[in-house]
Amino acid sequence: xxxxxxxxxxxxxxxxxxxxxxxxxxxxxxxxxxxxxxxxxxxxxxxxxxxxxxxxxxxxxxxxxxxxxxxxxxxxxxxxxxxxxxxxxxxxxxxxxxxxxxxxxxxxxxxxxxxxxxxxxxxxxxxxxxxxxxxxxxxxxxxxxxxxxxxxxxxxxxxxxxxxxxxxxxxxxxxxxxxxxxxxxxxxxxxxxxxxxxxxxxxxxxxxxxxxxxxxxxxxxxxxxxxxxxxxxxxxxxxxxxxxxxxxxxxxxxxxxxxxxxxxxxxxxxxxxxxxxxxxxxxxx
Numbered sequence: 107x108x109x110x111x112x113x114x115x116x117x118x119x120x121x122x123x124x125x126x127x128x129x130x131x132x133x134x135x136x137x138x139x140x141x142x143x144x145x146x147x148x149x150x151x152x153x154x155x156x157x158x159x160x161x162x163x164x165x166x167x168x169x170x171x172x173x174x175x176x177x178x179x180x181x182x183x184x185x186x187x188x189x190x191x192x193x194x195x196x197x198x199x200x201x202x203x204x205x206x207x208x209x210x211x212x213x214x215x216x217x218x219x220x221x222x223x224x225x226x227x228x229x230x231x232x233x234x235x236x237x238x239x240x241x242x243x244x245x246x247x248x249x250x251x252x253x254x255x256x257x258x259x260x261x262x263x264x265x266x267x268x269x270x271x272x273x274x275x276x277x278x279x280x281x282x283x284x285x286x287x288x289x290x291x292x293x294x295x296x297x298x299x300x301x302x303x304x305x306x307x308x309x310x311x312x313x314x315x316x317x318x319x320x321x322x323x324x325x326x327x328x329x330x331x332x333x334x335x336x337x338x339x340x341x342x343x344x345x346x347x348x349x350x351x352x353x354x355x356x357x358x359x360x361x362x363x364x365x366x367x368x369x370x371x372x373x374x375x376x377x378x379x380x381x382x383x384x385x386x387x388x389x390x391x
Contacts, residue, residue, distance in 0.1 A: 134163050141176035145229045155226050171234055177221040177288060180241060184215065200242070204250045210258040213296040218245055218276065224284025231283050240283065248275045258297070265292060 137160050138144045144156040147169045156170070163170055182200045202214045220241065222228055232239050252272050253261060261268060269292050277287045 130165050131162070134165050136161055136163070136170060138172070142172050142174050143225045144170045145173055145225060145234075146170050152226065152230055171229070173222065173225050173229060173234065175222040175225055177219055180218045180220060180237075180245070182214070182216045182218070182242075182245065183293065202246050202249050204253045206253060206256060206258045206261055208257045210297070212253065212258065212261065214249060214253070214292060215294040215296075216249070216290060216292045218287065219289045220280065221286050221288065222284060223281075223286045227284035236283070236285075241280075241285070244279060245276065248272060248279065251275075261295075265295075268292075 136144065138156055138158050140158045142158070144161065145152060146154045146156060146163060148164075148167060150169070153168075182202050184201050185199050202216070204212055204214060206212060218241075228236055249272055252268060252275065256264065256268065269290060273287065273290045276290060280287050
């Protein structure tokens with residue numbers, strides 16, 4: 107059996123060492139893609155944040171955790187399918203049920219757009235669990251606290267105003283933890299069955315009131331028209347009576363005689379026997 111020389115052994119050991127070093131180097135080399143950062147910890151203590159590019163961490167000393175910083179839309183909706191980047195996921199029921207000032211239940215569906223502005227602060231605060239421990243519960247808390255100040259009718263009429271208030275509260279609160287809220291949108295809201303029935307009954311009652319009001323207005327107009335017509339007829343009769351009175355006063359005996367003469371055609375009446383011809387009195391004078 108051929109003996110291996112010391113030189114060959116050293117060569118083999120050097121080769122093995124190079125392979126081990128290369129393997130360690132490869133295992134501890136990582137790439138950070140655009141839209142993410144790497145949080146680096148030294149013996150568990152957060153030390154730095156690496157941006158997009160190729161990086162190396164010290165074996166057995168440093169650990170890294172990738173953290174997404176790009177803007178993300180958080181869904182607070184009912185179960186359904188939604189797409190995130192290159193895959194489709196099934197969402198759970200994340201809708202928010204809140205109570206209004208008048209103790210009415212409203213099921214809210216909304217979306218919140220959030221991006222990470224200070225990954226170091228965020229990671230130190232929640233160790234990568236910021237969605238479960240902070241974002242979702244805090245959104246629910248602020249939505250409930252805001253809507254609880256309004257009655258259900260105010261919520262319907264002031265939905266845009268309420269959305270703006272929720273947005274401002276979230277923006278100020280999240281900024282303290284290195285998060286930026288760019289937009290919130292109430293995409294849908296659902297009322298309880300009892301309230302829906304109450305609304306329907308109210309609409310029916312309002313329609314009945316409006317109908318009755320219209321009928322009353324119609325009757326009032328008709329009555330007013332009848333009064334005006336009666337007043338017109340009374341006035342007409344009064345004027346006719348006055349005209350008749352004036353006419354009756356003007357019919358003197360001389361005027362009546364004149365009317366007889368104007369109507370006579372000049373032909374004397376023909377009378378047989380000894381009957382005398384009778385002429386109008388005015389012609390005999």
